[in-house]
Amino acid sequence: MTDRTEQMDDLQLVALPSAVGCAEMFVRFSLTEWKLQPMRERAAALAGAVTRQVVEAAAGDEQPGMITIRVRLSGGNLVVEVESAHEVAAPPTPEGGRSGLDHLGPGRYMPWLTIPLPGGMDAGAVPLPRRTRKPSPEAARLAREEEAGAPPDPDVLGRILYGLNGTQSRHQK
Incomplete structure (x- = not known):
């Protein structure tokens, strides 16, 4: 043992x-x-x-x-x-x-x-659990859209660009 x-x-x-x-x-x-x-x-x-x-x-x-x-x-x-x-x-x-x-x-x-x-x-x-990775329904939907070549969300891209540039977001005052 x-x-x-x-x-x-x-x-x-x-x-x-x-x-x-x-x-x-x-x-x-x-x-x-x-x-x-x-x-x-x-x-x-x-x-x-x-x-x-x-x-x-x-x-x-x-x-x-x-x-x-x-x-x-x-x-x-x-x-x-x-x-x-x-x-x-x-x-x-x-x-x-x-x-x-x-x-x-x-x-x-x-x-x-x-x-x-x-x-x-x-x-x-001891029989341990075997877990399989299951994406959430929203993650699965986004993956399908990405595979289908759907364009990225422009609002998300805008927020990323604002963050990378270090400029103040249009949502911040």
Whole structure:
């Protein structure tokens, strides 16, 4: 078994109480995409608890700052990390997992925990989503027009020329 990270998702949020619910939803979404539904609720609850701890540490600050919630598949574990500027205690160790607090440098801390993947599964065996690039309907329309040789929008060209010349746009006073 390797401890190489096979998949990772992260989300940045402001360290406010609403971040707790957002962290839980983010973890549920990521685990659903990774087809790890049996772990979804437990992992979301643990991520919410760690995020709540960080948000409570930031509560007294005039500017709470940003936090990063990260989920990773590494070796035989799901890893949940919350990076912030606030030092907190290491989270409780989940059953079968590990937990800790890393000091990342001046003013940067990361409480983390691991949860074993179901059935002794290795991160490399998790079926990850395959995404195909789909242009928006507007981008597809513009591409068709470009292929058909449609002339560029004169208003857009005018704005580009004004910007390149450094002159004041006719829209600015």
